[in-house]
Amino acid sequence: MFNDGTSVVLFTVVAGIYSNQKGFHILSFFQEFLLVSLGGILTGLIFGYIFSKIIFGLITESIK
DSSP states (O other), X not given: OHHHHHHHHHXXXXXXXXXXXXXXXXXXXXXXXXXXXXXXXXXXXXXXXXXXXXXXXXXXXXXX
């Protein structure tokens, strides 16, 4: 997740600078990095929990 978050944030920052929409500020870089990284972790935890419950239910159902 660390590499994915870094590449997304770097692409966004470089694309924004290239298109003259925004300048580079270290604080906004870290804020966006934390948002992308923590959002990815949270999404992974939520989907992991949901799918583990689905798989557990399917396995339990097939044993009966």
